[in-house]
Amino acid sequence: MNRLSLWMVVFAVAQTPGLAAAQQDFSKVQIKTTHVAGHVYMLEGSGGNIGVSVGPDGVLIVDDEFAPLAGKIRAAIDKIGKGKLKFVLNTHYHGDHTGGNVKFGPEVPIIAQTNVRKRLSTEQKTLGRVRPASPKEAWPVITFDESLSVHFNDEEIKAIHFPHSHTDGDSVIFFTKAKVVHMGDLFFMGMLPFVDLDAGGDVEGLAKSVGKVIAMLKGDEKIIPGHGPLSSAEDLKTYHRMLVETIDEVRKGIAAGKTLKEIQAKGVPDEWKPWGNGYIKTDRWLETIHKSLKKKSA
Numbered sequence: 001m002n003r004l005s006l007w008m009v010v011f012a013v014a015q016t017p018g019l020a021a022a023q024q025d026f027s028k029v030q031i032k033t034t035h036v037a038g039h040v041y042m043l044e045g046s047g048g049n050i051g052v053s054v055g056p057d058g059v060l061i062v063d064d065e066f067a068p069l070a071g072k073i074r075a076a077i078d079k080i081g082k083g084k085l086k087f088v089l090n091t092h093y094h095g096d097h098t099g100g101n102v103k104f105g106p107e108v109p110i111i112a113q114t115n116v117r118k119r120l121s122t123e124q125k126t127l128g129r130v131r132p133a134s135p136k137e138a139w140p141v142i143t144f145d146e147s148l149s150v151h152f153n154d155e156e157i158k159a160i161h162f163p164h165s166h167t168d169g170d171s172v173i174f175f176t177k178a179k180v181v182h183m184g185d186l187f188f189m190g191m192l193p194f195v196d197l198d199a200g201g202d203v204e205g206l207a208k209s210v211g212k213v214i215a216m217l218k219g220d221e222k223i224i225p226g227h228g229p230l231s232s233a234e235d236l237k238t239y240h241r242m243l244v245e246t247i248d249e250v251r252k253g254i255a256a257g258k259t260l261k262e263i264q265a266k267g268v269p270d271e272w273k274p275w276g277n278g279y280i281k282t283d284r285w286l287e288t289i290h291k292s293l294k295k296k297s298a
Ligand SMILES: [Zn+2]
Pocket: 092, 094, 097, 166, 185
């Protein structure tokens, strides 16, 4: 099973509380380490991509996949450099990005946007399934509403909140000197995204937020997507165009009085058809857009 399809299984299972550890064999997962730039590395295992800063001040990680992988994540970081873990940043609350919090939280402060703590500390419903509150040690202890900086390993690591995008608590992390951006799940490279409408996500908000990030870039940055391979600013622009064009298709369909079924029958422009081969199929993406637009106009 390649990494992408493995992630799809994990993602589906992660949406079913209690099943993740029972059904998924994490013993098969290997952590791949890629040097991105400066002190920044990217780890790919199962779940959301992890950003790592390793340097003279120690180690900071952005997201932590699943709890059973904590040992492998630590081993992968130790191979980069023997530093003490000092901080964990969460891009948003989903279990495939915060599952390791329960292991790392007792040791180091977890930092996240205010809504991440709210959602991790209370029962959540995603896609009709109940997700119980996480144990207290997994909750962020340092929270912020709009932005926060950690001055670490010779650079400012800045987390900026982009409201109502993939969820209501998404942050993008800017490694300002290394010129690396961790997008969290605001960016699914090469595949249609999941937007959590039950948790304050909004497809137009997502497109707007991605556009805002692009406007902040100089063009030579390296981009870590929430899911998918290490990317460039150009890749992020392509993804943004996909969002804008597919949302537009549905908007036009609704304006012309078409039903969701009719909109799905027409599908998406040819360029984006291969993007529907991931966990989120084209029909499902069009339905999410439809729901999101209808929700707003209601
Ligand atoms: Zn997510």
